Amino acid sequence: xxxxxxxxxxxxxxxxxxxxxxxxxxGIIGGAMPGISPSITMALLLPFTYALQPSxxxxxxxxxxxxxxxxxxxxxxxxxxxxxxxxxxTVTDGYEMNRQGKAGLALGISLYSGVIGSLxxxxxxxxxxxxxxSVALAFTPPAYFALGVLGLSVIVSLSGExxxxxxxxxxxxxxxxTIGTDPVSGISRFTFGSSELLSGIKPILIMVGLFAMxxxxxxxxxxxxxxxxTAPRIRFPDNKLKKRLVLPQAIGGILGGFEGVMPGAGGTxxxxxxxxxxxxxxxxxxxxxHGSPEGIAAPETANNTVAETALVPLLSFGIxxxxxxxxLLGGFLIxxxxxxxxxxxxxxxxxQNLYAGLFIAAISLLFIGMAIMPACIWMVNRPRPYLxxxxxxxxxxxxxxxxxxxxxxxIMLFAGCIGFFMRLLKxxxxxxxxxxxxxxxxxxxxxxxxxxxxxxxxxxxxxRISLVLLSLATIFIIGSLSKRFIHALFRKDNGPQG
Amino acid sequence: xxxxxxxGGLAAVVTGSLYFFLSLNLRSSALADSVGPAGLPKILGGxxxxxxxxxCAQALYRSIKSNRLETNEWHGQGRRILRAFGxxxxxxxxxxxxxxxxxxxxxxxLLALVAVYQGASANWHLAAIASVGAGTLWAIFVLLLDVxxxxxxx
Numbered sequence: 001x002x003x004x005x006x007x008x009x010x011x012x013x014x015x016x017x018x019x020x021x022x023x024x025x026x027g028i029i030g031g032a033m034p035g036i037s038p039s040i041t042m043a044l045l046l047p048f049t050y051a052l053q054p055s056x057x058x059x060x061x062x063x064x065x066x067x068x069x070x071x072x073x074x075x076x077x078x079x080x081x082x083x084x085x086x087x088x089x090t091v092t093d094g095y096e097m098n099r100q101g102k103a104g105l106a107l108g109i110s111l112y113s114g115v116i117g118s119l120x121x122x123x124x125x126x127x128x129x130x131x132x133x134s135v136a137l138a139f140t141p142p143a144y145f146a147l148g149v150l151g152l153s154v155i156v157s158l159s160g161e162x163x164x165x166x167x168x169x170x171x172x173x174x175x176x177x178t179i180g181t182d183p184v185s186g187i188s189r190f191t192f193g194s195s196e197l198l199s200g201i202k203p204i205l206i207m208v209g210l211f212a213m214x215x216x217x218x219x220x221x222x223x224x225x226x227x228x229x230t231a232p233r234i235r236f237p238d239n240k241l242k243k244r245l246v247l248p249q250a251i252g253g254i255l256g257g258f259e260g261v262m263p264g265a266g267g268t269x270x271x272x273x274x275x276x277x278x279x280x281x282x283x284x285x286x287x288x289x290h291g292s293p294e295g296i297a298a299p300e301t302a303n304n305t306v307a308e309t310a311l312v313p314l315l316s317f318g319i320x321x322x323x324x325x326x327x328l329l330g331g332f333l334i335x336x337x338x339x340x341x342x343x344x345x346x347x348x349x350x351x352q353n354l355y356a357g358l359f360i361a362a363i364s365l366l367f368i369g370m371a372i373m374p375a376c377i378w379m380v381n382r383p384r385p386y387l388x389x390x391x392x393x394x395x396x397x398x399x400x401x402x403x404x405x406x407x408x409x410x411i412m413l414f415a416g417c418i419g420f421f422m423r424l425l426k427x428x429x430x431x432x433x434x435x436x437x438x439x440x441x442x443x444x445x446x447x448x449x450x451x452x453x454x455x456x457x458x459x460x461x462x463x464r465i466s467l468v469l470l471s472l473a474t475i476f477i478i479g480s481l482s483k484r485f486i487h488a489l490f491r492k493d494n495g496p497q498g
Numbered sequence: 499x500x501x502x503x504x505x506g507g508l509a510a511v512v513t514g515s516l517y518f519f520l521s522l523n524l525r526s527s528a529l530a531d532s533v534g535p536a537g538l539p540k541i542l543g544g545x546x547x548x549x550x551x552x553x554c555a556q557a558l559y560r561s562i563k564s565n566r567l568e569t570n571e572w573h574g575q576g577r578r579i580l581r582a583f584g585x586x587x588x589x590x591x592x593x594x595x596x597x598x599x600x601x602x603x604x605x606x607x608l609l610a611l612v613a614v615y616q617g618a619s620a621n622w623h624l625a626a627i628a629s630v631g632a633g634t635l636w637a638i639f640v641l642l643l644d645v646x647x648x649x650x651x652x
Contacts, residue, residue: 029642036643044643162503164556168510168549175517175542182535185527189535190520220585220616221578385616389609390631392585396592397605397635401645406593413589420582424575425506443538447531455532 027067038068059357086267093295121308177439209415256305510550518543600650606632
C-alpha cells in the first residue's frame with residue numbers, strides 16, 4: 001500500500017505526463033503499422049532519449065511498449081492484419097465483427113480490455129514484483145518445453161470442424177519454424193543456401209501473409225462488394241456486455257500476468273491461451289470465430305497485461321525476456337542504470353517514476369485510443385478498390401521495413417498464396433500460427449533438456465513446473481478431445497445437420 | 499471424389515513427403531545431440547504424411563457413403579483463383595520494379611494498378627488518390643519511421 005501511495009506524489013511531474021502520453025501515441029502508430037514491431041518502435045526512439053532525464057527516457061520507452069501492444073489490435077480488427085504477433089489471436093473475432101458492421105464496438109472492446117489489462121498488469125508489477133520474479137527464475141529448459149506443449153494443447157479447440165485439418169495446419173506451422181539454423185548444433189536446415197533464411201522466418205511475415213494477403217487475394221477473387229459499412233465512431237460495451245466480458249478479461253489478466261514474467265514466453269502465447277480458455281469457459285462458445293466480443297477481450301487483456309509484467313524479470317534481475325524489454329534495458333544502460341536488485345535500493349525514484357508513468361500511459365491509452373478511432377473507421381469505410389489498394393501498399397511497405405529486405409516481401413506473398421489455398425480448402429489458420437510461434441521454443445528446450453539430463457526423459461517429470469504444465473496440457477487435450485467426441489456422437493444421434 | 503478435403507489431404511501428403519525427403523538429406527554435426535538437427539523434421543514429415551492420408555481416407559469414405567460427386571464445390575473457383583493470381587502478379591511486379599523506380603513511384607503505381615484491378619475507374623481522381631496515398635506512406639515510413647526505402651536509379 002505504501003508503494004501505491006508514494007506513487008501519487010509523482011503524478012504532478014509534467015515531464016512524466018508528456019513522456020507517457022507521447023510514448024503511447026508513438027507506440028500506437030508503430031504498433032498499428034504491419035511489420036513495425038513494438039521493439040522497432042521503441043528502438044526508433046532510443047537515440048532521442050540520450051538528451052532526456054533518465055526517468056523521462058525510461059517512461060517514454062515503457063509507454064511506447066504499452067501503446068504498441070495495444071496498437072497491434074487496430075489493423076487486426078479493421079483490415080485483418082495483425083500489427084504485432086500478439087494481435088494474431090484478435091484477428092479472427094475482431095475482423096468478423098468488422099465484417100458485420102460492428103467495427104466501432106470491436107475497437108471499443110479492444111481498447112476497454114487493453115486499458116484493463118494495462119492497469120491489472122501494473123498492479124501485478126507494483127505489488128507482486130518480488131514473488132513473480134522468483135517464478136521467472138524457477139523456469140528451466142524442461143519447464144519452457146512444457147509451457148510450449150501447453151500452448152500447443154489449445155490446437156484441439158482451435159481446429160474448427162475438422163481436427164485432422166487443424167493438426168495438419170499446426171504441423172505446417174511447426175515445419176516452417178524448423179527453417180533456419182538448428183538451435184543446438186548450428187547446422188542450417190531447409191535454407192537452400194540462402195543467407196536470408198539462416199535466422200529463420202519471422203512469424204510476422206507468415207501471419208501477415210496468412211491473414212492480410214490471403215484476405216486481399218480472396219477480395220480480389222470476388223467481384224461484388226458485400227461489405228457492411230460501420231458507423232464512424234468507437235462504441236464501448238454497455239453494462240450487460242461489460243458483465244459478460246469480466247470472465248474473459250480475468251482469464252486474460254491471469255494468463256498475461258503469468259506469461260509476462262517468463263522470459264521468452266511473451267504476449268503471443270498468452271493471447272492464444274487466453275482466447276482458448278475464454279472459449280472453454282464461455283456460455284456463448286458457438287460465437288467464437290464468428291465475431292465474439294469475448295474473443296477480443298481475452299487476448300487483448302492478456303497482451304496488454306504482458307506489456308507490464310514483462311518488466312518484472314527486467315527490473316528484478318536485469319533479464320530482458322523479449323526484444324522490447326531488451327530495448328528498454330538499452331534505455332536504462334544509456335543512462336548508467338543497471339536493472340537488478342540494486343536498482344530498487346539505489347535508484348528507487350526511477351522505479352517510482354516508471355510505475356507512475358505506466359499508470360499515466362494506461363489512462364492516456366483510453367483517451368488517445370478514443371481520439372484516433374473515428375479516423376481509422378472512416379478509412380475502412382472507403383470504397384473497396386481504394387481501400388484494398390491502400391492495404392496492399394501498406395503491408396508491402398511495412399513488411400519491407402522489418403529487415404529492409406525484398407526477400408521478406410516474397411516470403412509474405414508466398415505465405416499469402418498458402419493462406420489463399422488454405423482458405424479455399426477450409427483449413428484453419430490459428431493452429432499454423434501457434435505451431436510457428438511455439439515450434440522453436442519447444443524443439444530447442446526439449447533438446448537442451450536432454451543434453452542437460454544425459455538423454456534421460458525423466459527430466460520432464462522430475463522438474464515440478466514441467467510436470468504441472470505437462471499434466472495441464474494432458475488434461476486440456478483429453479478434455480477437448482472428449483468434448484469433440486461427445487459432440488460428434490450427439491450429432492450422429494440427431495441425424496446429419498444441414 | 500476430388501472434394502476439398504481430398505485435395506487438402508493430397509497436398510498435405512505431397513508437402514510432408516517433400517519435407518521428409520529434404521530432412522533425410524540434412525547434414526549431421528559433431529556438435530549434434532542425440533536428437534540431431536533432422537530429428538524433429540523427420541517426425542513432422544511423417545506426421546504430415548499420416549494426417550494427409552487420414553484426411554484423404556475420410557474424404558473418400560464420405561463421398562462413397564453419400565454416393566454423389568461433390569463437384570459443385572469447385573464451380574467457379576478456377577476464375578476466382580485466376581483473379582487472385584492477377585493481384586499476386588501485381589505484388590511480384592512491385593518486387594521487380596521497386597529497386598529501379600524507387601519506393602515513392604513504385605508504391606504510387608501499385609496503388610493505382612491494384613485499385614483499377616479491383617474495379618476503380620482509371621481517371622484523374624484515381625491518379626490523385628494514388629499520389630496522395632504514396633505521399634502519405636512515404637512520409638510515414640521514410641520521414642517518420644526513418645526506414646531506408648529503395649530510392650531507385652533516378
